[in-house]
Amino acid sequence: MSDTKNLWGGRFKGKTDPGFAAFNNSFRFDRRMFDQDVTASIAYAKALHLVGVLSAAETQQIEDGLQEIKRRAEDKSYFHSDSEDVHSFVESRLIDLVGDVGRKLHTGRSRNDQVATDFRLWVREAIDQLEQELRNSQSALLDFAESNKEVVIPGYTHLQPAQPVLLAHWCLAYFEMLARDRARLVDTRRRVNVMPLGSAALAGNSFGIDREALAADLGFEDVSKNSLDAVSDRDFCLEFLSNCSLVMVHLSRLAEDIIIYSTNEFGLIQLGDAIATGSSLMPQKKNPDSMELVRGKAGRVFGDLAGMLATLKGLPLAYNKDMQEDKEAVFDAYDTCTACLQVTQTVLSNIDIDRGRAAVAASEGHMNATELADYLVRKSIPFREAHEIVGRIVMHALGDGKELQKLTIEELRSFSTSFEEDVYEALSVGSTLRAKSVIGGTSPERVAEALGLARQTVADRK
Numbered sequence: 178m179s180d181t182k183n184l185w186g187g188r189f190k191g192k193t194d195p196g197f198a199a200f201n202n203s204f205r206f207d208r209r210m211f212d213q214d215v216t217a218s219i220a221y222a223k224a225l226h227l228v229g230v231l232s233a234a235e236t237q238q239i240e241d242g243l244q245e246i247k248r249r250a251e252d253k254s255y256f257h258s259d260s261e262d263v264h265s266f267v268e269s270r271l272i273d274l275v276g277d278v279g280r281k282l283h284t285g286r287s288r289n290d291q292v293a294t295d296f297r298l299w300v301r302e303a304i305d306q307l308e309q310e311l312r313n314s315q316s317a318l319l320d321f322a323e324s325n326k327e328v329v330i331p332g333y334t335h336l337q338p339a340q341p342v343l344l345a346h347w348c349l350a351y352f353e354m355l356a357r358d359r360a361r362l363v364d365t366r367r368r369v370n371v372m373p374l375g376s377a378a379l380a381g382n383s384f385g386i387d388r389e390a391l392a393a394d395l396g397f398e399d400v401s402k403n404s405l406d407a408v409s410d411r412d413f414c415l416e417f418l419s420n421c422s423l424v425m426v427h428l429s430r431l432a433e434d435i436i437i438y439s440t441n442e443f444g445l446i447q448l449g450d451a452i453a454t455g456s457s458l459m460p461q462k463k464n465p466d467s468m469e470l471v472r473g474k475a476g477r478v479f480g481d482l483a484g485m486l487a488t489l490k491g492l493p494l495a496y497n498k499d500m501q502e503d504k505e506a507v508f509d510a511y512d513t514c515t516a517c518l519q520v521t522q523t524v525l526s527n528i529d530i531d532r533g534r535a536a537v538a539a540s541e542g543h544m545n546a547t548e549l550a551d552y553l554v555r556k557s558i559p560f561r562e563a564h565e566i567v568g569r570i571v572m573h574a575l576g577d578g579k580e581l582q583k584l585t586i587e588e589l590r591s592f593s594t595s596f597e598e599d600v601y602e603a604l605s606v607g608s609t610l611r612a613k614s615v616i617g618g619t620s621p622e623r624v625a626e627a628l629g630l631a632r633q634t635v636a637d638r639k
Contacts, residue, residue, distance in 0.1 A: 198261075203501050207263045208256055209508060213298040214267050215243050217291070217374065220394040222282055224386040230285070235278045242275040243267070263295070264288050285386065287378035289408040289496040294374040296504065298395065300417055303511045304366045310518040311359045311424065315352050315635050317525040322348035322628060325530050329539040329606055330445060332619075336437075338542035341606050344530060346619040347434075349627050354427040356634065361423065365416045372397035373407035379495035380404055409495040411485070414503045418482040421510040425475035428517050432468035435524065439465055444534045449527030452520075467524050471517045478513050481506040543571050545581055545604045548612065552603045556595040566593050 193201075219240050226236040246267060249255050260266035272279035322345035332342040372395060375381070375388040381404040382388075388400045401407035438445040448465055456462035485506045488499055546567050553563035570592050574581055582604040589596040602608055614620040617627075 210295040213295040224391045285384040290376040317522040341539040342619040369413045376404035376407040421514040429475040432472040481510040
């Protein structure tokens with residue numbers, strides 16, 4: 178086997194310190210870009226043929242060799258190597274297979290534009306896969322919403338009971354968050370999908386390759402406009418990490434709601450055995466570890482983003498070895514985000530709503546106080562005055578330990594003579610929901626409409 182795992186040995190006489198070599202090498206993690214490196218190398222060989230660097234026979238020989246390497250790599254033991262990086266690994270294996278013709282492949286190409294190209298190809302695919310997981314999570318939210326379409330739960334602000342909402346409306350709130358996450362990924366993909374190959378180390382390719390044809394071959398929408406920027410740009414990594422971080426913000430918020438709602442104090446959600454764990458000491462416990470881990474792993478992804486920002490902030494043009502730190506952060510964020518989305522999907526299909534508890538909770542806590550004020554507004558009382566009147570009524574109700582709808586008409590009229598018998602209908606949970614009939618509101622009609630539109634959005638891949 179050829180000793181070409183390092184691509185830069187000619188200028189050196191001494192041997193690399195083994196400790197530094199291990200510290201410097203990245204093959205243990207960047208081999209994850211193996212498929213992308215082979216794909217880009219095949220395309221680059223064709224580009225070299227078009228400018229006469231490789232003959233047709235040599236180009237075919239290189240392509241056949243690279244395809245054979247890819248076939249052999251189906252056996253993961255093939256990756257057992259002390260190569261410096263995935264690029265060295267592929268090149269050395271190619272030379273082993275096809276001989277000296279393999280040494281021509283790197284003509285006019287640097288690892289700087291090679292790794293930037295491979296990484297963009299990898300991130301592009303990761304975005305597509307992550308977008309699909311977001312779509313799956315949206316579907317899980319819709320399934321949960323539709324199976325509990327009539328359920329009403331308390332809505333909270335400051336974690337205090339505020340106004341009743343449909344559970345499906347709560348689900349749709351998280352659906353919208355994930356929709357924004359999908360949109361951000363799609364937008365990021367456009368900037369990822371710009372090809373740096375042909376920028377060489379920093380100054381550009383010397384052999385006149387057709388970069389636009391090469392970009393089309395690799396599915397890139399555009400080519401980089403400046404070779405210095407192309408090899409040192411990692412904005413696409415930061416954007417991707419930011420996208421992953423926002424996904425994790427939303428999953429963590431969802432996890433927090435489920436954790437709180439599953440406590441005995443709230444009692445709205447019952448966890449299935451498939452997604453909970455027990456205590457090694459306390460036999461009665463059923464812990465929401467699935468959601469706690471999602472909540473905890475959000476911090477891990479935020480750390481990937483913060484670390485990458487710190488790594489890049491002071492780098493001079495063009496490429497610097499610091500940039501090797503980009504891949505582990507991006508790989509970790511992608512893996513973590515994907516796993517959390519998948520676990521969340523599992524959780525949503527393994528929780529039940531305590532409908533009786535939810536119905537009671539949605540009708541307690543004076544959550545219809547705003548509706549009482551709105552009732553007075555409809556009786557021609559200015560809202561600020563109505564707000565003041567209802568505040569005093571709530572104080573009275575609290576003193577008597579009553580809900581507003583349990584107060585007698587005489588009690589209500591002692592605060593305002595505008596109250597009539599129809600006030601009790603206005604205070605009902607059903608009336609409260611129906612009143613919120615604006616676009617985006619929690620009325621049953623609007624929520625049913627939103628669920629239908631949401632299904633269409635998930636089905637539409639544009």
